[in-house]
Amino acid sequence: MAPYRNLEEYNIEITNEVKDHFAKIVGDIGEDITREGLVKTPERAAKAMLFLTQGYQQDAEEILRSAMFAESYDDMVIIKDIEMYSLCEHHMLPFFGKAHIAYIPNGHIVGLSKIPRVVDVFARRLQVQERLTHDILECINNTLKPKGVAVVIEASHMCMMMRGVQKQNSVTTTSGFRGQFEKIETRNEFLKLISTDLS
Ligand SMILES: Nc1nc2c(ncn2[C@@H]2O[C@H](COP(=O)(O)OP(=O)(O)OP(=O)(O)O)[C@@H](O)[C@H]2O)c(=O)[nH]1
Ligand SMILES: [Zn+2]
Known part of the structure; x- marks a missing residue:
């Protein structure tokens, strides 16, 4: 991936990338990605996954x-x-x-x-x-x-x-x-x- 100017730019970019992967997974498991309840799911799942793995961006020491x-x-x-x-x-x-x-x-x-x-x-x-x-x-x-x-x-x-x-x-x-x-x-x-x- 290209270098990012700041954390905000990185967060937007990475959320979009992970969102696309989740959209593929939702389709691959047999769901209809256009179904109303699922339209925003890839984005929600991406945000949740990035929250749950935010430790990679943090310095505990x-x-x-x-x-x-x-x-x-x-x-x-x-x-x-x-x-x-x-x-x-x-x-x-x-x-x-x-x-x-x-x-x-x-x-x-x-x-x-x-x-x-x-x-x-x-x-x-x-x-x-x-x-x-x-x-x-x-x-x-x-x-x-x-x-x-x-x-x-x-x-x-x-x-x-x-x-x-x-x-x-x-x-x-x-x-x-x-x-x-x-x-x-x-x-x-x-x-x-x-x-x-x-x-
Ligand atoms: N030591 C350790 N093992 C873990 C941890 N979390 C999950 N595991 C284990 O990692 C192992 C992965 O084994 P594999 O045989 O490669 O995976 P699997 O076929 O999904 O294994 P099963 O869970 O037994 O069905 C499993 O025995 C899990 O229980 C952990 O924090 N520590
Ligand atoms: Zn496990």
Whole structure:
């Protein structure tokens, strides 16, 4: 694609391209693309898909760096039950659930809202749950350089519910630990505080 003058121009161009692909899909699955209810569907679907994958245009480390504050607090900070919606890269179907994140500051704390924003940046891409977990973990570790960071994600995958193996109640848990959370006592304290039965 040609280089774009600005983000707005890029957004218009890319929306039109994705819209044309969706129009083809709607026709290919046997629908009448001229039917009243479907006329605007390719455009709506394109906008929805670009919203759900907007993380490719965003810089998670920059988001964290924009709200780091020098502070001597060095106990655990936990943000739990962060709702998360992503798309599995194998089927482009949603997987969704909760992220629980903790860090132990090392001279800097971060604005609390920035942690869920980081989750969104990486979730709004084509992902597998394992890589999503590590993307969040490494981003916080590299940027904040805390004494420790922990990420747990619990999610349900629509590709295992609506199709394929068709299991409605399975939940996948992934986790990653760095620094002080690699010690069993710190990790267990975190797991206890997020009130799961993982410990
Ligand atoms: N590890 C991992 N696997 C995932 C994730 N999301 C979806 N999958 C799996 O990716 C696998 C893709 O396997 P394939 O055999 O290539 O695809 P498939 O024929 O559609 O597989 P079925 O879902 O078993 O019908 C499936 O087992 C999915 O359950 C994820 O986040 N992490
Ligand atoms: Zn899938």
